[in-house]
Amino acid sequence: MTYNSIVLVKQVPDTRNVTGDVMSKKGTMNRSALPAIFNPEDMNALEMALQVRERYGGQITVVTMGPLKAVDILRDALYRGVDQVILLSDRKFAGADTQATAYTLKSAIEKIGDLDLIFCGRQAIDGDTAQVGPQIAEKLGLPQITYTESVVSVDGDEIVAKRAFDLGSEVVKCKLPCLLTVTGSANRLRPASAHKRIEYKLSAIPSEYSDLLEKWPEFETEAALDAYLSERDLKITVWTAADLDVDEENLGLSGSPTQVYKVNYVVLESTESKEIPPTDEGIRALVQELVQEYVVG
Amino acid sequence: MTENFFLDNQDLQFRLEQLDLRGVLEIKEHGYAYAQESPIAPRNYADAMDNFRLLFEVLGDICANIIAPRAAEADEEGAQFHDGQVEYAAATQEAIQALKQADLMGAMLPWKYGGLNLPETIYQMMIDIVSRAEAGVMTVFGLQEIASTINEYADDETKERFLHRFASGEVNGAMVLTEPDAGSDLGAVQTRASFDEEAGIWRLNGVKRFITNGNATVHVILARSEEGSSDARGLSLFLIERDETVRIRRIENKLGIHASPTCEVQYNNTPAVLIGKRRFGLIRYSMAMMNGARLAVSAQAIGIAEAAYREAYQYAHQRVQFNQPIANLPAVSRMLLLMRAEIEASRALVCETGLWVDRLKTYEHLQAQGDKSLPHLRKKLKEAASLADALTPLIKYYATEMGNRVCYIAMQIHGGVGYMCEFNIERLCRDVRVTNIYEGTSQMQIVAMIGKLLGHALDDLIAEWAAVDYGPEFGALKKQLVDITDMFKQATDALKEKERDIIDYYAADLADMAAFVVISWLLLRDALVSQRKADIARVYIDEHLSKISALGTKILNADETALLARETILAEQF
Numbered sequence: 001m002t003y004n005s006i007v008l009v010k011q012v013p014d015t016r017n018v019t020g021d022v023m024s025k026k027g028t029m030n031r032s033a034l035p036a037i038f039n040p041e042d043m044n045a046l047e048m049a050l051q052v053r054e055r056y057g058g059q060i061t062v063v064t065m066g067p068l069k070a071v072d073i074l075r076d077a078l079y080r081g082v083d084q085v086i087l088l089s090d091r092k093f094a095g096a097d098t099q100a101t102a103y104t105l106k107s108a109i110e111k112i113g114d115l116d117l118i119f120c121g122r123q124a125i126d127g128d129t130a131q132v133g134p135q136i137a138e139k140l141g142l143p144q145i146t147y148t149e150s151v152v153s154v155d156g157d158e159i160v161a162k163r164a165f166d167l168g169s170e171v172v173k174c175k176l177p178c179l180l181t182v183t184g185s186a187n188r189l190r191p192a193s194a195h196k197r198i199e200y201k202l203s204a205i206p207s208e209y210s211d212l213l214e215k216w217p218e219f220e221t222e223a224a225l226d227a228y229l230s231e232r233d234l235k236i237t238v239w240t241a242a243d244l245d246v247d248e249e250n251l252g253l254s255g256s257p258t259q260v261y262k263v264n265y266v267v268l269e270s271t272e273s274k275e276i277p278p279t280d281e282g283i284r285a286l287v288q289e290l291v292q293e294y295v296v297g
Numbered sequence: 298m299t300e301n302f303f304l305d306n307q308d309l310q311f312r313l314e315q316l317d318l319r320g321v322l323e324i325k326e327h328g329y330a331y332a333q334e335s336p337i338a339p340r341n342y343a344d345a346m347d348n349f350r351l352l353f354e355v356l357g358d359i360c361a362n363i364i365a366p367r368a369a370e371a372d373e374e375g376a377q378f379h380d381g382q383v384e385y386a387a388a389t390q391e392a393i394q395a396l397k398q399a400d401l402m403g404a405m406l407p408w409k410y411g412g413l414n415l416p417e418t419i420y421q422m423m424i425d426i427v428s429r430a431e432a433g434v435m436t437v438f439g440l441q442e443i444a445s446t447i448n449e450y451a452d453d454e455t456k457e458r459f460l461h462r463f464a465s466g467e468v469n470g471a472m473v474l475t476e477p478d479a480g481s482d483l484g485a486v487q488t489r490a491s492f493d494e495e496a497g498i499w500r501l502n503g504v505k506r507f508i509t510n511g512n513a514t515v516h517v518i519l520a521r522s523e524e525g526s527s528d529a530r531g532l533s534l535f536l537i538e539r540d541e542t543v544r545i546r547r548i549e550n551k552l553g554i555h556a557s558p559t560c561e562v563q564y565n566n567t568p569a570v571l572i573g574k575r576r577f578g579l580i581r582y583s584m585a586m587m588n589g590a591r592l593a594v595s596a597q598a599i600g601i602a603e604a605a606y607r608e609a610y611q612y613a614h615q616r617v618q619f620n621q622p623i624a625n626l627p628a629v630s631r632m633l634l635l636m637r638a639e640i641e642a643s644r645a646l647v648c649e650t651g652l653w654v655d656r657l658k659t660y661e662h663l664q665a666q667g668d669k670s671l672p673h674l675r676k677k678l679k680e681a682a683s684l685a686d687a688l689t690p691l692i693k694y695y696a697t698e699m700g701n702r703v704c705y706i707a708m709q710i711h712g713g714v715g716y717m718c719e720f721n722i723e724r725l726c727r728d729v730r731v732t733n734i735y736e737g738t739s740q741m742q743i744v745a746m747i748g749k750l751l752g753h754a755l756d757d758l759i760a761e762w763a764a765v766d767y768g769p770e771f772g773a774l775k776k777q778l779v780d781i782t783d784m785f786k787q788a789t790d791a792l793k794e795k796e797r798d799i800i801d802y803y804a805a806d807l808a809d810m811a812a813f814v815v816i817s818w819l820l821l822r823d824a825l826v827s828q829r830k831a832d833i834a835r836v837y838i839d840e841h842l843s844k845i846s847a848l849g850t851k852i853l854n855a856d857e858t859a860l861l862a863r864e865t866i867l868a869e870q871f
Contacts, residue, residue, distance in 0.1 A: 195337050197355050199336045
């Protein structure tokens with residue numbers, strides 16, 4: 001039996017490589033100073049989907065919502081051998097919080113239909129909310145497995161997966177279709193395939209045609225290039241709000257109940273200290289205090 | 298910005314830009330007609346060159362981010378041998394897996410088998426990148442020559458049976474030539490191939506030694522098929538797929554390339570397929586396969602040297618003594634400059650050699666097809682064969698000795714810490730040491746090239762380069778090269794007149810002269826298009842010219858004196 005998957009991915013600013021130019025004096029972010037990258041845990045989600053396809057077969061569709069430039073990470077997915085990619089891009093999607101994002105992605109998933117598994121990264125390194133995956137599952141009325149470390153097996157209409165925690169792991173069984181959020185320690189995304197890298201080097205969305213023509217003048221006109229790409233299935237699908245069955249009120253900024261009130265620059269520092277006597281009693285008191293404060297337990 | 302071993306290497310990028318593979322690709326890509334059938338075959342020359350760049354980027358990413366970070370671990374764990382089975386180190390397994398996933402294991406195989414139909418020159422540049430990351434895994438990646446040999450000489454059925462599996466990485470190959478008593482002298486091979494009349498197949502019996510990656514699934518084996526023969530003409534080439542009749546007896550405990558298992562293999566009535574024609578095993582097919590492997594080892598040495606240079610460069614800029622980074626000290630900066638120049642010199646020559654090998658292969662292909670579309674095919678084929686035969690041992694000799702020199706200097710720059718196992722340079726020094734030994738020692742390369750050199754095989758090529766207008770900026774450099782080229786020709790003619798023993802005794806000096814002359818012209822050509830290369834040419838020529846000139850004088854004055862000493866000094870017990 002084969003299983004069709006959707007992988008949800010996001011292009012994010014590379015917050016792991018923050019340099020001096022990134023933050024302005026006002027505390028806003030200069031996005032152009034940060035390279036846009038494939039959200040790390042989404043790579044783990046993609047790899048998990050590829051491994052499931054290797055074992056059981058099926059089709060993988062990768063979806064991202066973002067500006068047109070986010071097409072870059074869809075190409076990265078094509079280089080790894082996914083079957084189809086879709087870019088959700090529309091000004092109406094802009095300014096979305098996790099709820100509006102989940103709503104848009106859910107609508108796209110419904111349009112794609114025919115699916116068994118949805119894979120998402122646990123969280124994105126820009127917002128670090130870890131909310132979008134679970135919200136989509138709720139909106140679709142699907143069960144979800146969060147913090148997935150590995151897929152043990154998929155059999156009939158059930159999946160068995162291992163979830164990772166700080167202090168251990170658990171193996172759970174779940175009915176399909178379902179949504180999984182994948183942790184960073186699950187795997188390592190495979191390298192691009194040289195064959196796919198070449199095959200999809202011209203894959204593009206129309207806004208990229210003029211750059212392509214500059215590099216490959218042999219195509220002469222955008223229309224000729226478009227015909228060439230369409231014929232070879234190299235034209236990347238872009239869906240706008242009009243392509244989805246959505247209530248526009250729920251999209252983007254207007255569909256986002258979360259409003260950023262203020263951004264504080266927080267420096268973590270210790271302000272007081274407490275001495276614990278190195279005795280059994282002292283340690284017992286410490287543990288008790290930690291349990292009471294919900295730090296452990 | 299993530300690391301990438303192609304994108305951070307200016308010299309490799311320069312070499313790719315300078316390569317003129319037009320003629321080669323026109324033939325290899327069948328006038329770019331394959332683009333109609335394969336979604337990845339190039340539409341035209343620009344498309345092909347762009348594809349090469351993309352391949353290098355894919356490989357450069359894997360090498361920088363997957364292979365290199367675990368190189369020390371691969372070396373430390375090494376390949377293991379238990380109960381007759383070889384197991385790669387965990388890091389090596391991950392490296393091989395990544396290279397397979399990247400579809401890079403069928404680099405030179407035709408499109409129809411799932412390969413990338415790459416020219417030899419491009420493949421050698423890939424080996425350079427892999428070897429910089431980890432020299433041991435290069436022997437898995439770098440043995441694709443074996444699949445090429447099957448493609449070139451085996452029958453269609455054998456090709457169908459194996460080549461798809463090679464391209465997907467499902468199987469890999471070992472080149473099985475050496476025996477305990479047949480090393481440099483492969484004509485002495487004893488492994489027996491006998492035709493089993495009843496079963497209608499060949500069977501092999503014998504023991505092979507020092508087999509790099511002898512745990513591979515497919516072995517291409519040199520064996521004696523002609524009973525009663527005792528020389529090279531009694532040897533044929535066979536292919537086997539490893540089964541229970543093949544026993545790996547042990548793996549060697551080596552100085553370096555620990556990730557690469559070096560096996561002793563025993564064949565017990567092993568069923569085998571003949572490749573090509575009987576009796577051509579050594580004189581034609583193995584020589585062709587080995588020539589490819591010699592280029593690969595040259596590229597391996599360059600890759601290791603690149604890694605060593607970078608270690609030394611980084612260390613020299615971090616290490617502060619006398620209140621300054623030691624890189625500021627002229628004695629150290631000189632070492633760094635010379636390393637850089639020698640590495641780039643070798644790359645220039647390996648690419649030039651690869652180009653002639655590619656031309657030779659494509660012309661041979663046209664001839665075999667009876668294709669008469671290319672004018673003067675026979676003449677071109679003869680020229681390419683002569684140059685490929687002369688340049689292949691020259692680069693194998695030069696690049697592998699260079700790799701050793703560069704690693705030696707790189708350790709020197711590290712001082713005491715370089716001698717410690719915690720630093721990468723000691724591993725690189727161990728790894729590079731095999732390059733001027735395997736696939737024919739440096740001394741065997743000199744034997745292979747001396748006849749060509751004495752026959753002035755390189756003269757026409759050099760004359761072509763000397764005829765280029767280098768303008769006033771390089772006038773003085775050109776004059777120096779014209780003079781040393783004349784001296785090289787005089788030395789060649791003088792040596793040719795000597796007795797065989799004297800020729801062989803001084804052959805290494807002539808080889809050094811040849812390497813310098815060829816490389817210097819190549820660097821001068823590069824200087825015309827790049828200011829950086831002009832500086833490299835100046836540093837290289839300034840460092841070596843006077844020494845090479847002294848070699849010329851030595852050859853011109855060559856006589857029996859040193860040889861006669863052999864009768865006295867070496868005859869003595871001490």
